[in-house]
Amino acid sequence: MLLNIMLKEIKQNFRDVKGTILMTLFPFVLMIILGTAFSGVFGEGETTKIKAKVLYKNEARQAVAEGFKQLVETLKENGMTFEENLDETSALDSIKAGKYSCYVVLKDDEIIIYKNEKLDLEANIVESVFKAFIDKFNLMSEIVKYKPEAAKYVLSSEGVNAVERTTLDKKKSPRAIDYYAVTMVSLIIMYSSMAGMYSILSEKTRKTENRLLIAPISKNKLLIGKMLGTIVSTILQLTMVIIASKFILKANWGEDILTVAIILITEAMAFISLGVAVALLFKRESAANGILNTVIPAFAFLGGGYMNIEDIGSEALLKIANISPIRWVNIAILNIIYNNDYSGVSTTLAINVTSIIIIIILCVLLFRKEEA
Structure with missing residues (x-):
């Protein structure tokens, strides 16, 4: 039954053409646009200077x-x-x-x-x-x-x-396309919270919510199955984006792709869980959408998704930026790729895993209330 729920979610996610395009084509196009527009900012074609x-x-x-x-x-x-x-x-x-x-x-x-x-x-x-x-x-x-x-x-x-x-040397410094390959994948993972939200709210729209609630399956398994299905479909979509960026745009993802993948997967799990929690908490699609569309761009900006936050030179902004989980993810991945530095990996994984545990517990409590 758990596997059936997972497969159902995966099929529904890939049948959603608009959502599939958002998760695959959109980040790829953003990599091209931002990577081209900011190529001069990253000093491509010039001698790399170490500003320290x-x-x-x-x-x-x-x-x-x-x-x-x-x-x-x-x-x-x-x-x-x-x-x-x-x-x-x-x-x-x-x-x-x-x-x-x-x-x-x-x-x-x-x-x-x-x-x-x-x-x-x-x-x-x-x-x-x-x-x-x-x-x-x-x-x-x-x-x-x-x-x-x-x-x-x-x-x-x-x-x-x-x-x-x-x-x-210059080969160990990220080009604009390398930087935005990492940050755009992290950004689109945050938007996967929308998929988590719709996995709950779509049942209300299709009038299938009550049928699921009375089905002979543990409600916790039902919730976990829906979340796992969304996570698997998100990982498949992101895999296509990473492969395309690596072989078409020649973006550098480093040699230790396994550690990078683990960080990205835990980030996806955290944000999909967040989307489910928001859906259960606010119930109405317009309210849940408004919350996520406010939080995601703010986290993306603070995390360096649109531009390197350190280039702004504001100490106060750097302190505020630490609240963004996307910043920890981006810094950890870039340090692995370009500096062979794993010092931030444990902290990033701890933040992601702790967030997952807390949000899943919240989801279970909210889903039980939904059932009642």
């Missing part, structure tokens, strides 16, 4: 300090801003306020990096650069310790790869 503002304190011995200074000069040429601040208290306050990406404290035997999570991508780039610096310095220290005469050769030999280095 860094505070630092250099307390290392001469050899390390000199190497650090050379690295800083190189990074400045690539668009980074470095300012020395010997007062750790004021420096950390500046980091917390979002004025700088991170604060670097250089000592003889370690480099301490304080990062601002709101500027996570920039801070992680800085961290990657200094990891490469540490690797190279450690290598040179060992060479000098055991074979000093080889140090000059390693430093002067351009063709020798003495250490694995992290390259911050």
Whole structure:
């Protein structure tokens, strides 16, 4: 019976031509339009500059300090801003306020990096650069310790790869089409809440609600079957969008598509559940539609769906943006693809899964009330 309910929902969703077009063709067209319109904003065809503002304190011995200074000069040429601040208290306050990406404290035997999570991508780039610096310095220290005469050769030999280095080149920066491929898929997942809403309200429209309520099946199974059917049909539609963007538009979805897929699936489950809850709570289609059409664009804007919210440069807006689950999803996916950074995955999944559990419990309680 549960499988039958699921299949019924999948068939009804794909018979809805308008809904199918919205979930497949619409995001694909948006990727093309926005990816083309904002290609200049993402610096395509130009040298990629890393816009990160860094505070630092250099307390290392001469050899390390000199190497650090050379690295800083190189990074400045690539668009980074470095300012020395010997007062750790004021420096950390500046980091917390979002004025700088991170604060670097250089000592003889370690480099301490304080990062601002709101500027996570920039801070992680800085961290990657200094990891490469540490690797190279450690290598040179060992060479000098055991074979000093080889140090000059390693430093002067351009063709020798003495250490694995992290390259911050244009290929690892998202193009406009790459950015909007991710954000438009996330955006359309939010609109899948409409499908969840219609899965409940359409039964009222077709006058089949009472027939379902008296059917010999657990009401919880009926509700879960409808939600699962909508989730499966949404995943199938999104799979078509991702495949089309990857092979037709050549959008970069990274190598770890499994982790990206898990994040997107949990997001779809959360928003479809939200749509069902709104339908059960407000009952009338016009009211439920109004609520979702107000919440979705607001979350999309705050999540960087239309443009990168960090480019606006408002600290207050960045703080407000953290309420948008779509922001956590977009940042986590972009960090996986372009920085091999999984630090935001657990937080994003925790937000999605917690939302799913809370909303499903609410749906079950509301559906029981509906039955009564």
